[in-house]
Amino acid sequence: MIRDVNLRINGQPRRIEVDDTASLLDVLRNRLDLKGARFGCGAGECGACAVLVDGAVETACQLEVGNLEDRAIITLEGIGSPERPHPLQQAFLDRQAGQCGYCLSGILISAKALLDRNPDPTRAEIAMALDRHLCRCGAHNRIMDAVSLAARRMREDATAGARLA
Amino acid sequence: MIPPDLAANPRLDRWVGFETPGVARVAVGKVEYGQGALTGLAQIAADELDVSMAQLRLVNPATGASPDEGLTVGSMTTEMSGAAVRAACAEVRSLFVAAVAERLACPAEALEIIEGAFLRDGEPTGLDYWALAGEVDLARAPGDDAAPKKPQDHRIVGREWPRLDLPPKLFGGAYIHDLDLPGMVHARVVRQPAPGAQLVEIDERAIRHAAGETAEILREKAFLALVCSSERAIDAAAEAAERTTHWEGAPDLDPDVSEPESLKVLPATEYPGGEAPAGPSNRRRIEAAYGRPYISHASIGPSCGIARFQDGRLDVWTHAQGVYPMQGMLARLTGLEPERISVTHVQAPGNYGHNGSDDAAVDAALIAVRRPGAPVRVRWRREDEFGFEPLGTAMWIELSAELDAGGRLADYTAHVWSGSHTGGRGAALDQTALELPPAPPMAPRPGAPRFSGAILNALPSYEIPAARFVEHAVTAPMRTSSLRGLGGPANTFASECFIDELAEAAGADPLTWRLDMTSDPRALGVMERLARMCDWIDRGPPGSGRGLGLAYCRYRGRGAYVAVAAAVTVETEARLDHLWCAADCGQVINPDGCRNQLEGGMIMGASWALKEQVKLGGRGVASTTFSDYPILRFSEIPPVEIDLVMAQDQPSLGAGEVSLGPAMAAIGNALAHALGARIRQTPFTREKIVHALLA
Secondary structure, three states: OEEEEEEEEOOEEEEEEEEOOOEHHHHHHHOOOOOOOOOOOOOOOOOOOEEEEOOEEEEHHHOEHHHOOOOEEEOHHHHOOOOOOOHHHHHHHHOOOOOOOOOHHHHHHHHHHHHHHOOOOOHHHHHHHOOOOOOOOOOHHHHHHHHHHHHHHHHHHHHHHHHHO | OOOHHHHHOOOHHHOEEOOOOOOEEEOOOOOOOOOOHHHHHHHHHHHHHOOOHHHEEEOOOEOOOOOOOOOOOOOOHHHHHHHHHHHHHHHHHHHHHHHHHHHHOOOHHHEEEEOOEEEEOOEEEEEEHHHHOOOOOOOOOOOOOOOOOOHHHOOOOOOOOOOOOHHHHOOOOOOHHHOOOOOOEEEEEEOOOOOOOEEEEOOHHHHHHHHOOOOEEEEEOOEEEEEEOOHHHHHHHHHHHHHHOEEEOOOOEOHHHHOHHHHHHOOEEEEEEEOOOOOOOOOEEEEEEEEEOOEOOOOOOOOEEEEEEEOOEEEEEEOOOOHHHHHHHHHHHHOOOHHHEEEEEOOOOOOOEOOOHHHHHHHHHHHHHHOOOOOEEEEOOHHHHHHHOOEEOOEEEEEEEEEOOOOOEEEEEEEEEEOOOOOOOOOOOOHHHOOOOOOOOOOOOOOOOOOOHHHOOOOOOOOOOEEEEEEEEEOOOOOEOOEOOOOHHHHHHHHHHHHHHHHHHHOOOHHHHHHOOOOOHHHHHHHHHHHHHOOHHHOOOOOOOEEEEEEEEEHHHOOOEEEEEEEEEEOOOEEEEEEEEEEEOOOOOOHHHHHHHHHHHHHHHHHHHHOOOOOEEEOEEOOOOOOOOOOOOHHHOOOEEEEEEOOOOOOOOOOOOOOHHHHHHHHHHHHHHHHOOOOOEOOOOHHHHHHHHHO
């Protein structure tokens, strides 16, 4: 049914008139011009469209927007920008973690969810957190190293912040 | 000598220009797939011109704006385009140096260039490339007197340089899929299930109902295309069309044709190579047969193309492997003059060879010329990409060898059954589907040398007294074309596993046996480095459930030298514990980029070896999702170590395709070491492992 749907995306309220069974991925990309979530399979199998919904990783291609009202949705664009990169984005640049890069936006989302709950993950924990994401170029090790590097920097910043306070 | 790509595009201003103050324009005909190849070319250009990387602007490849360098294939970008860029930039630099020397009436040797500015005896002259751009005519062919810099004078080449294409990919839209042109419509071709299949019945009402909005239906003989105003509507319309459309003349495939051995029963044309067949001997003879099934490119994003036909001009945006080949193909398919067609490359998820990228652009162009005005975007579904892209062909490889009385390899024969590794571009659409079928693709000139991907690395990279191969070229039941490395990886998998079998028969250590068969110091170098990295000397006995295996190959017999080792643990499934690689790729342009390519190739090779097989059946490809076609996941990725030889005084050798075969073979050999039994067909699934253990 076409109706007004109230979404909260990257902290901003967004009201759009849309068929409430439309997928979140379609709405993000084609109505809100947020291209960070990417179409890979349309079946929740590749992870390229991952977003955070109330802090949990979800594949946007599998979510109907009508069921997301007043949920906190975070997309790649919401975690950092070229001017103010998230430590994960900076670490991915520093480690050159990626090749074609198509899988990276979903991976960054899952990595953020991981570091939000576990600031010091092991390699195995990182691998498990990213296991739903497919990377075809074989950049996995660099990606895992970059997540580790971001975690370390975030812990150091937190410690420095605590010391200052 | 002038490099071939420069000789084919001799006007220097096609490669280099200084039109914008402070900006050195460099144009190449190769495209970026996310391998960092264009960053490497920029490094070469900046070094040769003596400009900074920040001053350099690499032009996005497009017809008109770029030199024609054909397709971006074969690990050749650094070798071929790199040589052309280097020579063009050296020539441009020398023309400017001569102009400045004349203006200042000083010897050229007194001049140097720093960040594009000319210094005379170390003092600023106030002159730079841009000040002189009007005086130096670059609309000319190169002479052959400008010598490129010597490797020891490189400042940017050989250094780590962050990839130019990576940053946008970490923050949002960066791909052809993200282009939103004003007024753009969304379209899809309903694929013929098989070439020659006839469209019997379509349910237009069901299609329009599913679209939920206006859906245009273009129908012409067996060409059926749908156009909607939104991506959501086209998805629904295409799904309804596929469900309700009836075709005739699409026979079901026998699922057995999924297996590589099935190639042997197909009619074959034989192409022998190497030395004459061996005569009879009383030497010990050993034989084995290896197979690799059909595999998919399995790009993470399905292919996408955009086309707009307006005022008799066709503009196309594509992630195909080359803009000029696409222009030529579209001219043939649409009947338009090539001058009326512009093609622009836009970045996309990795192709790894010839996937559906050409076809999506052809779909969009054929719809656009039938529907002028709005830009037409065709984005394939996942099922289309798996189902209709050209596959990497299955290969069946029968090997035989003779060991002399001293246990040395005396004679080697490879029989290779393979479908095609090239061709079939834009042919997802059977061209007889159109009312007015276009001219067929140009046939190769009679007598032109035949290129076959099937025989790459058919013979192992050692000094063997007598060796030969026979290619048995077959037409596979599905369209097949280039996939990273063509026949090289499957041939290297087979030959390097067979070499282990021969070493075992000779009672020799597999590494020692290999080292004894080559005198090439670069081959010995990578194998010895590898042996140290993986502690080869501590390799345990076979059959323990833990295995260590290695393999070596010189890609295509003339490319990079690559040795890979693998450690595996096997219970009922094989788990990769570690991969190592030592590689000599000649002069390394960007060490980090080179390592990234080598590692990516190893992981993809591991995925092929452990997991991948396209299942054929029904009307074509039966494995059309990532559940049906699993690839290696994060939890299955081993640590990887790479020792990169910096052979900076040697010509550069591409790295993109060179590590897959050695990785597959090293895993095969590690698995045989772990099991004490050999599995000769990929993928090494649980069923094959259990079967080998019970045999």
